[in-house]
Amino acid sequence: KQEVTQIPAALSVPEGENLVLNCSFTDSAIYNLQWFRQDPGKGLTSLLLIQSSQREQTSGRLNASLDKSSGRSTLYIAASQPGDSATYLCAVQTDSWGKFQFGAGTQVVVTP
Amino acid sequence: NAGVTQTPKFQVLKTGQSMTLQCAQDMNHEYMSWYRQDPGMGLRLIHYSVGAGITDQGEVPNGYNVSRSTTEDFPLRLLSAAPSQTSVYFCASSYRGAGDEQYFGPGTRLTVT
Numbered sequence: 569k570q571e572v573t574q575i576p577a578a579l580s581v582p583e584g585e586n587l588v589l590n591c592s593f594t595d596s597a598i599y600n601l602q603w604f605r606q607d608p609g610k611g612l613t614s615l616l617l618i619q620s621s622q623r624e625q626t627s628g629r630l631n632a633s634l635d636k637s638s639g640r641s642t643l644y645i646a647a648s649q650p651g652d653s654a655t656y657l658c659a660v661q662t663d664s665w666g667k668f669q670f671g672a673g674t675q676v677v678v679t680p
Numbered sequence: 681n682a683g684v685t686q687t688p689k690f691q692v693l694k695t696g697q698s699m700t701l702q703c704a705q706d707m708n709h710e711y712m713s714w715y716r717q718d719p720g721m722g723l724r725l726i727h728y729s730v731g732a733g734i735t736d737q738g739e740v741p742n743g744y745n746v747s748r749s750t751t752e753d754f755p756l757r758l759l760s761a762a763p764s765q766t767s768v769y770f771c772a773s774s775y776r777g778a779g780d781e782q783y784f785g786p787g788t789r790l791t792v793t
Contacts, residue, residue, distance in 0.1 A: 572722070599779055600779055602781065602782060604784075610786060610787070611770060611784040611785055611786040611787050612723075612770065612772075612784040613784075614781050614782065614783065614784075617781045619779060657722065657723070659723075659782075661779070665711065665728070665730050665736075666711045666713075666728070666730070666774055666776070666780065666782075667713075667725060667728060667738065668713075668723075668725070668782065669725075670715075670722040670723040670724075671722055672720055672721060672722040673722060
């Protein structure tokens with residue numbers, strides 16, 4: 569069974585510092601990997617989707633890499649801002665029908 | 681587009697009561713799914729559907745029923761609520777499932793007393 573792990577569970581950084589969030593998965597046979605942001609009491613907002621054939625994906629200050637062979641993805645957020653404070657979740661698609669397995673998330677606090 | 685909508689936002693049930701959580705999407709997505717989110721456990725898949733009339737079980741299906749009579753709607757039924765079903769429930773959809781981005785609703789916070 570696919571297992572997805574996000575370490576650390578919580579992270580606090582001062583404003584302006586770059587954020588590095590890690591996601592690891594046990595089975596490299598994935599269809600894609602998606603990063604989400606979740607604000608307290610809210611739903612999930614999609615940040616980046618990386619197809620299994622891609623190595624990275626970028627959107628603005630966000631960059632996500634994917635290394636299927638080692639079972640890892642990293643989300644980089646450049647020049648963090650207090651508005652980046654949220655929980656970040658990664659999810660891997662495990663079958664062709666679109667089932668996803670989620671990590672437990674990393675809670676990020678960016679202090680002014 | 682309204683995206684993925686869920687009702688109600690909050691619900692309190694007594695043990696043994698039944699209810700239906702509503703989910704609708706207006707993006708003509710074929711794939712829809714229900715997750716529950718519990719502290720420290722991430723999101724776990726309850727049931728999913730790959731099109732109208734087709735549903736299947738996810739990781740934690742016990743105590744829940746689903747049906748999909750239209751492309752737009754995917755309700756989740758709690759047959760006899762138990763305190764262990766206290767959770768936040770999210771509905772998600774994607775165009776076809778495979779390789780496509782998932783969109784999530786705002787969630788329903790359910791408390792069973």
